[in-house]
Amino acid sequence: MRLQIGLAAVVALSVTATGVIASEEWDMPMAYSDSNFHTQNGKTFAQCVSTATGGDIKITVHGGGSLFKGGEIKRAVQTGQVQIGERLLSSHQNEKPIYGIDSVPFLATSFEASEKLSKAVRPTIVETLAEEGLHYLYSVPWPPQGFYFNKEVNSVSDMKGIKFRSYNSATARLAELTGMVPTQIEAAEISQAFATGVVESMISSGATGYDRKLWEHVSNFYAVDGWLPRNTIMVNMEAWEDLEDEQRNAITACSEMAAQLGLYRSIQYTDFTLKGLADGGMDVGVANDDLVGELKEIGAKMTEEWLEAAGEEGKAVVDAFLED
Ligand code: PCA
Secondary structure (H helix, E strand, O other), X not given: OHHHHHHHHHHHHHHHHHHHOOOEEEEEEOOOOOOOHHHHHHXXXXXXXXXXXXXXXXXXXXXXXXXXXXXXXXXXXXXXXXXXXXXXXXXXXXXXXXXXXXHOOOXXXXXXXXXXXXXXXXXXXXXXXHHOOEEEEEEEEOOOOEEEEOOOOOOHHHHXXXXXXXXXXXHHHHHHHOOOEEEEOOHHHHHHHHHOOOOOEEEEOHHHHHHOOHHHOOOEEEEOOOOOOEEEEEEEHHHHHOOOHHHHHHHHHHHHHHHHHHHHHHHXXXXXXXXXXXXXXXXXXXXXXXXXXXXXXXXXXXXXXXXXXXHHHHHHHHHHHHHO
């Protein structure tokens, strides 16, 4: 008799549990083209979550800015229009300077350094995002940044007056300090902006130039390895808190997997896409030492400006990163 009661209790409990674990369908806007490794990685993450939760949480990835454009994604997640999304966090540096730490020129210039900086800043970013109603899941670096020009460029003076595509306030500032004229344009709109002559130059990864077939518009790529900006995947805090512990654990495990896989994909994509630019007909090389020297001076000025904006909090992270 006692045993029967026990069994009944177990059954009731699992029914209740099944009742509580409602199935969720989440939309995940991403700003970059479907073929891009970030988007592919987001799809792997979504698949992992679906598998790990036995299909209870289904995430639909919307690539190429098709659901929300890059600039709208953070807000869409914050306001609960979607539950999850990916954003280049440095584009929100004007809201919170700490978000721009990965775009400080010449601070972290390799994949290894990018990972180290990301680890050092993570607690601060987690906290800052939480204050904004967002839960941090993981971030993935873009390949190192280099310049695209439609002519040979050997010094900063060669850049004067060039119409430059920026993607965050750091790239706009870099343009100003090199005498170029910046216009902020999302990656999804790059091809059109170059085709119509709105811009004629940019700094980005080989990956984005390859995705957008930049060889149709420009002739030269100069590797500078200025920095490696990162895309961050974040969840609306209420949606996150509404989940069961087991579901959060499953998503956290998939996030860790996706972070590692994304890093690997980014490294792989670096040489592949630089070769792709060359195959497309571009002159792909490394910026000369004089030019790099001039850019580093500008970088030092921008580092100072960023440290001033980011205050004690930013300085503590940079110090920890440099000491490690
Ligand atoms: N591609 C993105 C950000 C950095 C990168 O490599 C872009 O150009 O918008």
